[in-house]
Amino acid sequence: MTNLLIEMTERARVLGVPLSVQLDLTYRCNERCVHCYLDHDDHGEMTTAEIKHLLDEMAEAGVFILTLSGGEIFLRKDFFEILEHARRLMFCVKLKTNGILIREREAARIRDLGIESIQISIYSYRPEVHDAITLVPGSLKRSLTAIRFLKSQGLRVIVANVLMAENMQDYTGVRALATEMGVECTIDPTITPMMDGNRSTLNLGVRDAALREVFRDPELVGDVDEFCAIPAPAGESDLEATPCSAGHTACYVSPYGDLFPCVQFPLPTGNVRKQRFEDIWRHSERMNEVRSIRIKDLTTCTQCTHVSNCTRCPGLAFMEGNMRGPSSLDCEKSFARTGVASANMLAKKRSGANLVQIRAFPDLAAATA
Amino acid sequence: MSRLFVARNPRVAARSLDGEMMIMSGRDSTLFTLNRTATILWQAADGRTPLDEIVQTRICAEFDVTPAEALQDAETLARDLASHEILQVSEQPIQSTSLPSEGSR
Numbered sequence: 001m002t003n004l005l006i007e008m009t010e011r012a013r014v015l016g017v018p019l020s021v022q023l024d025l026t027y028r029c030n031e032r033c034v035h036c037y038l039d040h041d042d043h044g045e046m047t048t049a050e051i052k053h054l055l056d057e058m059a060e061a062g063v064f065i066l067t068l069s070g071g072e073i074f075l076r077k078d079f080f081e082i083l084e085h086a087r088r089l090m091f092c093v094k095l096k097t098n099g100i101l102i103r104e105r106e107a108a109r110i111r112d113l114g115i116e117s118i119q120i121s122i123y124s125y126r127p128e129v130h131d132a133i134t135l136v137p138g139s140l141k142r143s144l145t146a147i148r149f150l151k152s153q154g155l156r157v158i159v160a161n162v163l164m165a166e167n168m169q170d171y172t173g174v175r176a177l178a179t180e181m182g183v184e185c186t187i188d189p190t191i192t193p194m195m196d197g198n199r200s201t202l203n204l205g206v207r208d209a210a211l212r213e214v215f216r217d218p219e220l221v222g223d224v225d226e227f228c229a230i231p232a233p234a235g236e237s238d239l240e241a242t243p244c245s246a247g248h249t250a251c252y253v254s255p256y257g258d259l260f261p262c263v264q265f266p267l268p269t270g271n272v273r274k275q276r277f278e279d280i281w282r283h284s285e286r287m288n289e290v291r292s293i294r295i296k297d298l299t300t301c302t303q304c305t306h307v308s309n310c311t312r313c314p315g316l317a318f319m320e321g322n323m324r325g326p327s328s329l330d331c332e333k334s335f336a337r338t339g340v341a342s343a344n345m346l347a348k349k350r351s352g353a354n355l356v357q358i359r360a361f362p363d364l365a366a367a368t369a
Numbered sequence: 370m371s372r373l374f375v376a377r378n379p380r381v382a383a384r385s386l387d388g389e390m391m392i393m394s395g396r397d398s399t400l401f402t403l404n405r406t407a408t409i410l411w412q413a414a415d416g417r418t419p420l421d422e423i424v425q426t427r428i429c430a431e432f433d434v435t436p437a438e439a440l441q442d443a444e445t446l447a448r449d450l451a452s453h454e455i456l457q458v459s460e461q462p463i464q465s466t467s468l469p470s471e472g473s474r
Contacts, residue, residue, distance in 0.1 A: 156398065
């Protein structure tokens with residue numbers, strides 16, 4: 001983020017303006033990625049008119065950065081109508097797609113509409129690995145073709161490489177491919193539970209030694225010593241800080257009009273089909289509860305060595321059962337980075353020790369046998 | 370002396386935050402913020418109203434400044450914004466395009 005954007009985001013936070021919104025246009029998709037957290041059936045997506053009306057309300061509320069995502073956004077037949085409306089309202093539009101449906105014609109239309117960037121998921125430079133993740137044969141070839149079309153139009157393209165155990169060996173190759181194509185590349189080892197709470201997808205993620213290896217690659221993290229250093233103790237300002245932008249300057253709207261603090265924070269706060277966007281944003285009790293939380297209010301985490309620079313995601317903590325609690329996935333990241341266990345990990349270890357103690361009553365077991 | 374016309378570049382993204390415009394360049398995604406005077410100019414830049422009229426009716430009405438001085442400053446500002454592809458400047462009225470048309474949000 002540039003300094004000016006940081007400054008404007010801070011102003012938006014103070015003013016309570018939702019500067020940035022992700023709007024998923026559909027959960028339908030033409031890929032079936034093994035780690036995806038969505039259910040791909042259509043349970044009643046917003047109509048074109050409803051989405052346009054929502055965009056009007058969001059512009060009125062001060063939303064500047066609009067990320068259109070899904071599902072696969074190009075599966076909506078009205079996609080370009082929605083995009084044109086968004087640009088007419090002068091949103092800074094970012095797109096997330098797999099690119100499979102983008103050909104020269106679509107790339108040219110996207111260029112004409114002046115979008116800020118388009119992010120395309122690439123899991124590997126090898127078709128056998130990428131296609132095994134998307135479960136669509138030929139998908140890597142089609143996504144790369146789309147990138148070339150978009151790049152030839154002068155668009156800013158970002159390759160998003162989600163790291164999992166299955167593709168973890170390939171990120172260097174993906175980065176090299178991105179460089180060769182003249183596009184940016186982001187790498188993210190975060191896998192999220194499914195929106196219905198199913199956590200089975202987490203088993204696909206990069207853990208333990210593999211995660212440590214990723215965090216020690218200077219190509220990814222820059223100064224390894226600095227990145228992996230044990231953080232300084234939290235000061236007063238760290239404890240007074242808010243956990244992240246969710247509910248403060250950012251939120252998420254599902255294809256069904258449900259408004260959440262973030263795409264990774266499935267706490268419904270209202271529905272834009274029934275209430276004005278800004279009314280939910282400003283007055284929803286749940287949104288205000290999320291907004292009220294400061295780092296000092298977190299259970300467990302306030303006692304943690306990592307509290308001043310943890311990547312703790314409040315949404316992942318919520319999915320674990322407590323929006324003020326720790327996010328174990330982020331504890332693992334802090335541990336992989338520094339080698340120091342988090343307060344949450346230590347507490348779990350202690351409760352594990354208690355269980356050993358409970359088992360140590362052979363006489364009682366013998367007496368009841 | 371010929372009159373200047375100014376129009377918002379349809380390729381930028383823009384939003385008002387607390388009375389100041391945030392503008393993201395369509396050329397390279399650079400973010401700009403406009404001060405109050407520049408914001409007034411941006412909001413009035415419809416491609417049809419001459420710059421001197423914008424200065425007279427919008428800027429001089431709000432600031433304690435002479436029309437000649439204000440017009441000179443406004444011309445400099447408009448050309449500076451045009452160099453960043455935020456505004457279009459022409460000696461002829463500028464046709465509106467089908468894209469961004471609302472500068473006042």
